[in-house]
Amino acid sequence: MERRDALKVAALAVLSTTVASAYDEKLIVNKQAMGIKDPTNPTELELKHSPEITIGAVDKSGFALVEVNIGQKGVIHPSVENHWIYEITLLGDEQKIATVTLEPKTSRGYLATHVDTKTIKTLTAISRCNLHGYYTSSINVS
Numbered sequence: 001m002e003r004r005d006a007l008k009v010a011a012l013a014v015l016s017t018t019v020a021s022a023y024d025e026k027l028i029v030n031k032q033a034m035g036i037k038d039p040t041n042p043t044e045l046e047l048k049h050s051p052e053i054t055i056g057a058v059d060k061s062g063f064a065l066v067e068v069n070i071g072q073k074g075v076i077h078p079s080v081e082n083h084w085i086y087e088i089t090l091l092g093d094e095q096k097i098a099t100v101t102l103e104p105k106t107s108r109g110y111l112a113t114h115v116d117t118k119t120i121k122t123l124t125a126i127s128r129c130n131l132h133g134y135y136t137s138s139i140n141v142s
């Protein structure tokens with residue numbers, strides 16, 4: 001390895017140690033499963049925490065744009081210093097497709113990726129709030 005390559009490796013090692021989460025793990029105080037108690041009449045708190053999954057157009061390679069917003073019916077979850085969505089996971093037929101980790105204040109609950117939906121029957125998203133636990137939503141893929 002030449003000196004230049006060694007310096008690049010050292011610089012990447014320093015960078016990787018500085019990319020750790022900015023938030024304090026102690027701020028995550030609730031890891032319990034939550035849910036909508038009455039689906040015919042969800043509360044604002046339940047809407048605010050429930051993932052909304054949308055499937056967009058399919059591209060030339062056969063992948064559909066799948067977006068997950070946290071908050072349904074326009075009730076968007078906040079992202080402030082001590083209350084935010086810290087993680088979203090997308091599953092296809094119970095297999096992990098993607099996970100995003102989010103920082104308070106600078107990002108809010110959103111995940112997007114391209115998915116080969118041809119063989120998937122159900123998409124599920126899990127939203128994790130540091131104060132209010134986790135909420136799960138699923139949609140059928142047709």
Ligand SMILES: [Fe+2]
Pocket residue numbers: 049077083084129130131132
């Ligand atoms: Fe919350």
